[in-house]
Amino acid sequence: MDNQDIAAILEEIADLLDIEGESVFRVQAYRRAANSISSLTDDINKVCQEGDLRKISGIGKGIAEKVQELLDTGEIEYFEELKEKIPPSVVELVQIPSLGPKKAKILYEKLNIQTVDDLLDAVNQHKVAPIKGFGPKAEENILKGIKLLRKSRERILLSEAYPLAEKIINQLQRDSQVIRVDMAGSLRRMKETIGDIDILASSDEPSEVSSYFCELAIVDRILAKGDTKASIIAKNGLQVDLRVVLPDQYGSALQYFTGSKEHNIHLRDIAKKEGLKINEYGLFKVNSEKQIAGGSEEEIYKSLQMQYIPPLMRENRGEIELAKQHKLPKLIGLEDIKGDLHVHSSWSDGYDEIKEMASTAKELGYSYIAICDHAEKLKVAGGLSKAEVADRKREIDRINNEMDGFTVLNGIELNIDNNGKLDYDDGFLETFDVVVASIHAGFNQSEEQITKRTIEAINNRHVDIIAHPTGRILGRRPPYAINLRTVFKAAAETGTMLELNSYPDRLDLKDDYLGEAKGEDVRIAINTDAHSKAHLKYMIYGVATAQRGWLESKDVANTHILEELRGVIQK
């Protein structure tokens, strides 16, 4: 039973308690604990063996005992009893927009509604409207909600949401009433997947902006529309929320709507202890109308005696404490990136020729690029024979002679086979400038096997970078079982770089792991794995992930200029 399994059970307990009508604080306590365990980088089993679960924030006596019981016996008696009282399927009802725990409980108790299908039947027979607290509109909303739920898509990739948000922002900027407009929420924090798009605007006439927004061409359906906020479903099915505030409230509103929720709760708690109150309209003294700060986010943090916290760090993972001590890391930025060490060309499975890849990279301000086409064994991806590698080398040399102030590195992406063996012999590997190795098959092997394969590649003195180290593909393939702690140690010892793959559905290593890798002194290479020149721009997603993992420029190999990089590559 891993961290995610346990977090899911605690979350389910919270759901059931919520419906049961338990104290919201107790419910919150379970949710907080679930959250802590789910974002823990250590294995909970190990934490448990090594000592006290209660050192995990949000876990006290009660939940520690229950988690222990779960690890020991495979179940929690308290949870089983809860499920006797409220069938777990009732929890599904709460997924329906407009239905919360209170109403779900009423529906279960009065009409014995246990599933979404039960509810659909009851609504169609108009049994719901007569119940106190419901009405005809409630039935209507439930029907709409169920429809929405059924067609609602999973969270979408950051790279899909981002352009749509940019488009909406452009359109809002055309409204003369709009003064400022920005992305907020998880989009501004650049989480790897996005549930809905949050947008904030400032205006002296908020209600007019809200109306303007609801009339945009992208709007399919309006969910709610008020003077200062509106929610719509866009034609592509994504929910977009707009908030509009007055100009002198913009900073506090942006801070508030950027989140994360956990970051904000912590911040407000701190404010409260100082006799202050934060809401979306500003920072105030308790019981006073006078705004102390609010025009800019910087003001808010400054008024709380903190450094400004970049949006990508606002996840309540210790950034607030560091900001109070003025010890925040100086995060890496896109402008620090000097080159891309893992891209493909039309020699293997890429779309564009080496020359085009190099020119585009140069336009992006890079000074080098490593063309790492697939090696011999990966036939499906057009892997290169030794002869083809030699032909390609001649082309690279020719391009390097033509290009000024830019270097194409002769690279290769090796396949780590099921036994940990690589495509070419050591003698041949010596001829490359950059050697990347990665796993492309055998994803279902045991943790021991996959870790061993990876370590063997790391131990090869010619392998410079392990690419996409966990193999996950967001929404399609979970990460394979691999002991990252062991991998980090080996990588640090041998000076092998681990990749942060910027491809939007990979982002591998993910943000949570980067901090741990940094702690082990592992050097990271942020690469795009571009298969076309357009993909080179995915670097922004890789850098965002690095920022979310608190990486600094010095932690990343391809922030070095070429001369320095060559030193790094020499193992």
Place this chain on the structure above:
DNA sequence: GCCGTTTTCGGCCCGACTGTTTTCAGTCG
């Protein structure tokens, strides 16, 4: 249920929108 340089008890972030409850509870973010 958790937590503590104001507390081991008594707090726990805060406000907008909706629908129906004639003064507010539930839901949502």
